Amino acid sequence: MQPILEIRNLQAGVEGRHILKGISLTIQPGEIHAVMGPNGSGKSTLAAVLAGREGYDIVSGEVRYLGQDLLELDPEERARAGLFLAFQYPVEIPGVNSTYFLKAALNEIRKHRGLSEMDAIEFLGFVKDKIKLLELNEDLLKRPVNVGFSGGEKKRNEIFQMAVLEPRLAVLDETDSGLDIDALRVVSNGVNKLRSPQNAALVITHYQRLLNYIVPDFVHVLMDGRIVRSGGKELALELEERGYDWIAREQRLAA
Amino acid sequence: MSASNQSLPTHPAVSDERPTPEFCFSVWEQALRERSEPKWVYPLRKAGLARFAELGYPTLQHEDWRFTNVEGIASRPFRPALTPAGATLTPGELDQLVFARLGGDRLVFVDGHFSPALSHFGPKPGGVELTSLGAALKNGGATLQASLARQSRVATNAFTALNDAFFTDGACIVVPPDTVVPEPVRLVFVGSAGGGQGRSAHLRNLILVGAHAQVTVLETYVSFGGTAMLTNTVTELEAGEGAVVEHLRFQDESEDAFHLGALYATIGRLANVVTHSFALGSQLSRQSLHTVLDGEGLEATLNGLYLTTGNRLADHHMVVEHAKPHCASHEYFNGILAGKSRGVFHGRILVRPNAQKTDAKQTNKNILLSPTATVNTKPQLEIYADDVKCTHGATIGQLNPESVFYLRARGIPLETARRMLIHAFAGEIIDRVRCTPIRQELDQLVWDRLEADEHVHVGARK
Structure with a gap:
């Protein structure tokens, strides 16, 4: 089977700072991968x-998405x-x-x-259930994008958009940050409903909490721009218990 | 220069090409004999001429004109268009212009002169007067005497002084108390191509709205290209107690035109007045808006949008004068500038000593779509009362890259993303237009203009 995402030895930075120092990661259809790590990792x-x-x-390396060179593509492509962020x-x-x-994005x-392409009426019919899934008010469709939304509404709106756009690969960037437990449950429920054998997700988070709801197949620990450990979902629990320092210490010993 | 060159120096025949205002006025006096203006008008005109002689054309040294150079006007032979040019504009051509499909009354002026053939009048509520100013003056008009030039003659704007001296015509709208004019009144001012080089049209509108009366007035200025015309227009508005007035000025003259507009508004107690300026055209345009908040508890909104390209300049100069307590004023002006164009915004808020509980708010936001476009924005707060709330804010920048990325990350192409954001920025202003058919047409018009212009495409990667 063709992987959805293959990252090979990716090194990248911003404003002259070298941040990713060689990342390799392969995601197969149907898999959920979690990338965890401390701030600044x-x-x-x-x-x-x-x-x-x-x-x-x-700086170097390669990212292939469904067999094509992802880094060649514009964000809209x-x-x-x-791909959904x-x-x-x-x-x-x-x-x-x-x-x-x-509607413009979907079309x-x-x-x-x-x-x-969907017209306005088809579109409204299409999104109706998806709004309910995220427990959002239909009024939000009449409002400007994210304007006046609470923090939780903004995050739920992201997952609502994901439900509408039906991506092959969803990248969730700290979607749990700033969410109370109810919103976390709604957001996770939304993500889980969208799971399928064809799709995949990359869940980026600082805390293990989200992974109680979105259960990953693989957990990767990112430290200082490198994946220093990979494992199953139990790795997340271990991190929760022992913190990131434990891995950092092991890293230093290994070095 | 070679001494053997026997030809006379080719000095432009300034005396012929650039008649002095005094010379023009002597010609004008002859034309005025043909018009049956009441006796009291002539002294107003003379006083305007004298005030202009005192003020002269403004220069960059003048604080109110620091960023707007009117040398292009001062150095050209703008002869007031004293008589109709006999322009051949057909109703069909007129219908090609904007806002042609709206219902209601339409008064059309060509090169400063009323055109009855192009105008049409529908049924109106009793007591509403809607005529050309020329016709209103012919009928005597004691009401007019109290109001005409009441505000303009104390203004220190040289072009308003010129207008006092030379105004040929314009609209006169009188709405009696407790009367609602249901349809917007459209005033269409056309600069014809047949007027010849250097003509100037001096227009004067008078809008008198009685207590608790309601009216919408749309002034549209368009011109056909080919000649460097000058439009110098002054509107005096008086809104009585509890009146509800929406006033719009839509300026879309050709790119060789010069446009000077002034609005003098005096607003009464508990009234609600909103005035909009949409500046899309002409090579140089200046809107001077002076509003006097002259009764307690009223609300005034000044709203404006300027879209400039090429070498155009659009200037908005405002004085919002809080003369009485408990008044609210809001100024919202957005500019979208491309090419080497320039925007100027000067917003002065003057709070008189007794105008306690004033709530004045001013924002001026600008998007520069090219590195060579510029904006000069200046707030000026003069507050002589101690219990007031006055805020102002100005921004100048590019489209927010975070917003552009967000849209692209959902699959929307870069150009569409830019267009959506620019349209939204214009939409903030357009949405404040209350009259629905006007708002809808404006929205479409601005959208089409943005599509057609380089605006959207400048800076696009591909």
């Missing part, structure tokens, strides 16, 4: 490089090819109506998939 840089945020320099800090965009925005992706 390079988690968000990984998400940014995968989504194609400007300003990041690729990545999205159309089925749930933002850590979703941007407020005054004046851009949520329905207009999301770009549908065009790419050879499907017909």
